[in-house]
Amino acid sequence: MSTSQVDEFKLTITPLKPVAIPSEETILTSARHLLEESTSWKQGKTYYKNVKTYHRPKGPGDGAPWHCRVSEHAADEATFDGMWAKLGTNKAVNEKEFIPEIKEVRKVKELSPTASIWTIYYTFTPPVAPRVFTVLQVVHLDEATPKTGYKVPLHRIIVSIPIDLSSPEDADLAKLERHGVRGRYVSVERLVELDNGKTEWRMATSSTPGGSIPSFIVESTMAGKIAQDVPHFMKWLHALPT
Numbered sequence: 001m002s003t004s005q006v007d008e009f010k011l012t013i014t015p016l017k018p019v020a021i022p023s024e025e026t027i028l029t030s031a032r033h034l035l036e037e038s039t040s041w042k043q044g045k046t047y048y049k050n051v052k053t054y055h056r057p058k059g060p061g062d063g064a065p066w067h068c069r070v071s072e073h074a075a076d077e078a079t080f081d082g083m084w085a086k087l088g089t090n091k092a093v094n095e096k097e098f099i100p101e102i103k104e105v106r107k108v109k110e111l112s113p114t115a116s117i118w119t120i121y122y123t124f125t126p127p128v129a130p131r132v133f134t135v136l137q138v139v140h141l142d143e144a145t146p147k148t149g150y151k152v153p154l155h156r157i158i159v160s161i162p163i164d165l166s167s168p169e170d171a172d173l174a175k176l177e178r179h180g181v182r183g184r185y186v187s188v189e190r191l192v193e194l195d196n197g198k199t200e201w202r203m204a205t206s207s208t209p210g211g212s213i214p215s216f217i218v219e220s221t222m223a224g225k226i227a228q229d230v231p232h233f234m235k236w237l238h239a240l241p242t
Helices: 003-008 024-038 080-087 091-098 168-174 215-239
Strands: 042-047 051-056 066-073 102-112 115-122 131-140 155-162 184-193 199-208
Touching: 024 131, 024 155, 024 184, 024 199, 042 215, 051 215, 066 215, 080 091, 080 155, 080 184, 080 199, 080 215, 091 102, 091 115, 091 131, 091 215, 131 184, 199 215
Parallel strands: none
Antiparallel strands: 042 051, 051 066, 066 199, 102 115, 115 131, 131 155, 155 184, 184 199
16 A cells, blocks of 8 residues: 555444455554544533533535544553453454343454454334444554653554445355344544553444434434443443453
8 A cells, every 4th residue: 555545544333345354554653643633522421421522514525424432541440451451452352241232252363463344233212223233343452561761651443344245256155144234334443541540442433323313412412322332331340350
């Protein structure tokens, strides 16, 4: 991929065919840009006393508006390493354990030790039909030690990008997808070890559930929906055997 193509790559809900997936570094560069941009988005409601939400309207090239949540967690609630162990490894499998709507996850293809395609099957209260989201998940595992004498905050990134398996050459992979309305989402999550010993968990996402659900209904509930994943995750994490 050329330098101009790297500069042009943008995270959106437009799905990529496997043959068109850019390099992991290209994906991470775009993810870092989005995370920094999210620090200036308009603040919305705060949920559960600790989960702040932000948003920005749909811009050029976006398929939907963007939403963000940010929470900070003291070490006695959850450590940086403890959170990363469950978010950075088999993320889709673990999400099934604390997100009630996820009923099934399947690994479609492993592209590298840090990039895999997953298909995720959601069910909802009728009359909303089941949804299928197929995504590439890329995790950033930078373990570099700074050569200066200054402490550099530890950070880890997970990027999820919608994938389209409809091409004939991907027919075998598509067989792993469950039947359901095809939804799409793109997201970037980052864990940062703060100077005060807490861990910041930031997540930015843009999505569409597909089907005939009016977009204004989806957008009006997004902030609360993404915020509730934080207490759901913490409750599940604390219940795990030590």
